[in-house]
Amino acid sequence: MSIETAPSASATALDATAAVATRRDIQHRLLMTLGPILAALIIAGCILLAVGVDPLAYYGFVLEKGLFSPLGIQQTLTRMAPLLFLAAGLIVAFRAGMWNLGGDGQFLLGAVTAAASAPLFVQVMPAWLALFCSFVIAMVVAMIWSLLPALLRAYQGVNEIITTLMMTFLGTSLANVLVKLVFRDPGTTVPQTRTLPVEDRLPRLFGTTITSGLLLGLAAIIIVHLVMTRTAFGLKLRIVGANPRAAIHSGLGVPGLTIAVFAISAGLAGLAGAVDILGVQGNVRADWNPAYGLAVIPVVFLARMNGFAAIGFVFLLSVLSIGGESAARRLGVPKHFTLVLVSIVLIVLALAEYIDHRYNQSRRA
């Protein structure tokens, strides 16, 4: 390219190289995601072979039931709704450097409050308002549940991993107590809350069985992503996460921000519980604990706390778990195999990222 080239031309050339670079980057990221997943499937296939199951038949079945059959894909998309809310909550916390490992307790308490309040509200107000109020109450209860760990971390410096873990144990038990003693439906023999009639639940999308909670979940995680990456508030939280001491010295009110982070994170976990109840389950049975929170934590890490990447990983997790549940019923492979599969996928993805990072480093050096 000669020196006399018009600035506009060089700019377009730059744009073109940038576009190529972005495309290569996207290709690279896709390869770095799909490659490890394939490798993980092969490793998990060896385990299946070892216990005498045909891996190809199993994977075929999982794909068919989780992704390609109309009913399966609808179930998969429905399962994504609570997971997206949980992932959104974790993105806020992890970006701000707070290890909120108490998602399951906050989720269950949100679920129980929503399950208890919605059937009462629908009797006195229109259904949409009842759902809205239930969402708000579930969110507030989950926020309150995170207040103690937040205060302890903000003002006493108590490590939030211990406190949130303990609050999650407490929350799980409390949710059971509430279901068994306080909100128990007198009309049933098994302890569970009153069931929200199907017509009062969150509407389903376009004549399918997909809950509209999916849209709420997508909205939540995208909003969280944009707030964390594009706003001053998000920047403040990321500073707190990157270096709390620097945040204090730059004049940020770290205790207040800490409490805000916990409130947002727990509130989203509570909404996850509410969206699962108001959209799908309709009630909470005693001892119900899907433990979504634990599976979502590594997913958020692997997505590097990026909202859009998290959506992709949550989709993968849903396909595997819905497909795995069907395969358990039909092929006699316990659904616990899904846990093994998810675990191998996580480990191989983490390894691949490390190898990629190392490769780039050595190339640059």
Added chain:
Amino acid sequence: MTGLFSEVFLSALLFGAVTAAIPLLLAGLGEQMSEKAGVLNIGIEGMMLAGAYLGFVGAFYSGSLWLGFLTGAGGGMAVALVMALLCVRIGLNQIVIGIALTLGLEGLTALLHHFQFSRSYPRLPAVDVTVIPLLSDIPVIGPALFKQHLIVYLAVALVFGMGYIYRRTQLGLNLQAAGDKPAALDVAGIDVLRTRTVAVLTTGALAGLGGAYLANIGAGLFIPFITNGAGFLGIVLAMLARGRPVWVLFGALLFGVCLSLTTAMQVAGINIPTDIIQMLPFLAVMIMLVLFGRRAGLPAALGIPYERGAR
């Protein structure tokens, strides 16, 4: 209500408390060593499950409890080896790998149990206890504390052994340095990664032993997900104990009493949901934290992989 507080009942309650406390104690002691060395070991639940399953299988087929403990500890150590390779040697994120290992072992042990025993849950024969003379004649606490399996005494002895290691030996100092200022340890000519690997493997062995105890002595059988959060309780205990093994013992006993109380209440037919009693130890600890929780005093480099020369 006199029956409730009879000697037999109290003794059984205490016996149950010790039985429930030992796995927590072993897991807590193990986690404590990892954390001292700067590795946050969230995979300990998976290590306990591996220990529980392999420990049970070992004891079931060999007929020897001790062989079961050995295979259990080996199983925990095998999982720990994966953790050490991934998180210590090449420095992957400890929380991701820890949770992945826990999920994977939950699934794997349930899967293996399904294909091996299908839906049957074979039991091990009752364990033989070691009776300590004289002390076991004390009413109430005698039969509860001094008629236990030998491994219980060994576990309690381990508490003091650990205390000795941390306070009086070079290894203890190295572990502490690996967690607080790994670069300084490196400069002193001691391999940080090796120190941390030793800690993680020890954690795995102890957690596996705890799992094996849970399956072989606590329950007498293996069921999927048998640990039910015991590993996470171990993490809580280790963090609360702030590096002191004796505190892990006290904490484990507190949780053990509450766990034992839930079973005892059910046996006595008292109509309180067990969930309420299960909340008690956590409530107690939270209140303690609110009242006395100052800076928790965790190792400075906890959870941060060490890479020589990195800033």
